[in-house]
Amino acid sequence: MSLQVSILTPERPFWNGQAEEIILPTETGEMGILKNHAPIITGLDVGAMLIRYKDQWNAFAIMGGFALVKQNVVTILANNALACETIDPEEANNALQTAKMSLEKAEGIKEKVEANFAYKRAKAIKSASAFYAKKG
Structure with a gap:
């Protein structure tokens, strides 16, 4: 028996499947x-977020939310999610560099908070993209 995993976003059920880890x-x-x-x-x-089933790993960029684990059922309630295979690696790298520069230049609390979130988002997308590049 493995884990039953569901990733739900406000727009739709994003992904359902089995996982071992x-x-x-x-x-x-x-x-x-x-x-x-x-x-x-x-x-x-x-x-x-990484999901392994048998010898195959899948990566997703998760934009915050909550996870519930109970009786081998894992429910992910995410604000947004992206599958690694839908991410353009070059675009992800450019977005990360832009977000990093914006974070370094940010002034004032509001601007710093917004720039930090944009940086974390770009970093998550880049990480998922890099994982997929290694996998393929």
Whole structure:
């Protein structure tokens, strides 16, 4: 028996499938989930989420949200998600560089918070994209 995984976004059910291992980007760092994990609800940070089934890994860029783990069912409620195969690596790299420069130039609390979020988002997308490039 493996984990049943569902990724839901406000727009639609994003992904459903089986997994043997999941690595979540939580607000306190990465968290691994295996079969028979203790029940938990955790906040998700913006970052790359990895899902392994047999010998195949899939990567997703998750834009924050929550994860519920209970009785080998993992439900991800994400603000937004992107599958690694839909990401253009060159575009992701350019967006990361632009976001990094904006963060360095940001002044004032509001501008810094917005620039930091844009940087974290671009970094998550770049990480998922880099994972897919290694995989393929």
